[in-house]
Amino acid sequence: xxxxxxxxxxxxxxxxxxxxxxxxxxxxxxxxxxxxxxxxxxxxxxxxxxxxxxxxxxxxxxxxxxxxxxxxxxxxxxxxxxxxxxxxxxxxxxxxxxxxxxxxxxxxxxxxxxxxxxxxxxxxxxxxxxxxxxxxxxxxx
Numbered sequence: 001x002x003x004x005x006x007x008x009x010x011x012x013x014x015x016x017x018x019x020x021x022x023x024x025x026x027x028x029x030x031x032x033x034x035x036x037x038x039x040x041x042x043x044x045x046x047x048x049x050x051x052x053x054x055x056x057x058x059x060x061x062x063x064x065x066x067x068x069x070x071x072x073x074x075x076x077x078x079x080x081x082x083x084x085x086x087x088x089x090x091x092x093x094x095x096x097x098x099x100x101x102x103x104x105x106x107x108x109x110x111x112x113x114x115x116x117x118x119x120x121x122x123x124x125x126x127x128x129x130x131x132x133x134x135x136x137x138x139x140x141x
């Protein structure tokens with residue numbers, strides 16, 4: 001997947017707050033190697049029992065992930081988006097995890113959304129057509 005993005009200038013996390021983001025990045029590195037079908041199945045299992053993430057919680061998770069991983073802060077959008085979703089899940093919430101493509105120029109991208117908008121992504125993310133999405137589980141009625 002590629003999406004033009006520069007390394008974000010992030011504030012370093014205190015040592016005591018790095019365990020969750022590091023764990024999420026490592027888990028995401030493993031999950032990013034799965035086939036799309038299996039990745040979707042695993043993420044669908046992970047979202048169970050989680051409340052929908054609000055935009056501020058998802059943004060916090062994304063910033064924490066990019067603060068501990070230069071790979072996630074750079075062009076590795078798949079690992080970054082998975083790590084963001086996993087870190088949200090570690091706090092009891094789940095954003096909508098998305099992958100999609102665009103044309104002109106052709107590119108693929110992965111990101112998370114919360115409250116109906118992309119989290120920490122440039123405005124051109126709206127040009128991507130979602131191919132796979134794992135939203136929060138619907139509330140029981």
